[in-house]
Amino acid sequence: MNPHSDSRPGHGHGPGHGHHSADIDWDVMAAHLENGGELQLPVLHRTADRLGELLGPGAEVRRILDIGSGPGVMTCVLAEAFAGAETVAVDGAPVLLERTSARAERLGLGGRVTVRHAELPGVPVVEDWPAMLRRAGLTGVGGFTYLLDLPAPLGGTARTFLHAQLTRLRENASDLLTADDLGTLDVLLDPEAEQGILHRPDAFLLSATTVFTGVRAADDERRAR
DSSP, X not given: OEEEEEXXXXXXXXXXXXXXXXXXXXXXXXXXXXXXXXXXXXXXXXXXXXXXXXXXXTOOOOEEEEETOTTSHHHHHHHHHSTTSEEEEEESOHHHHHHHHHHHHHTTOTTTEEEEEOOOOOOOOOSOHHHHHHHTTOEEEEEEEEEEEEOSSOOXXXXXXXXXXXXXXXXXXXXXXXXXXXXXHHHHHOTTOTTSTTTOTTOOEEEEEEEEEEEOOOHHHHHHO
16 A cells, blocks of 8 residues: 545645654654544545455455654544554554554554564655555556545644645745745744735545555465466
8 A cells, every 4th residue: 555645725734744854853743743644544444444445354464564654644443443453553653653652542452562662664656556565566557546625714733734744835835936926925924914824714634545455465376376
């Protein structure tokens, strides 16, 4: 499974995962990623249900690896959906793995969710995902997309998330933006401004998440080839 999120929020960008970098304040980033993941919970639950449908009735799922798990929101969704499986969260940021363990404990999943620290290499994506899955030996390759549509006026959690997204944009892309764009961002980020993202009544969040799937042949099938 490989999820992609293409978000179109009002005056902002949607959920995304930062790269593991020494320049990132992971305590701040962890809270932001978990907040974004919780906003996506309706989509994540639908995704887990769809994966179960693709596996078919009676399929035995013994182990789930969530590679690049972040703060473990999807990890715990998968653990809930596949109650008979051990679910392993793998990430390169220890603070995110700590969040995963804490979340699993809060949800009563601590006995089935484990974490593993691993430095995950950056992989530039040139080839399309279905082709890469087929090249890796997977069959039945396909995909599906779910939308998260939070209309205006947004609640406080979504506004806080968008404010954090816009703050990251202001910090990371300021050299690429015009003075007018920077001025607009400053207004949107002003916590007191009526036109700011924390208060304006027209702010919304629209996010599209696409998941690509494939099936690995069973061990006996691979040996027979």
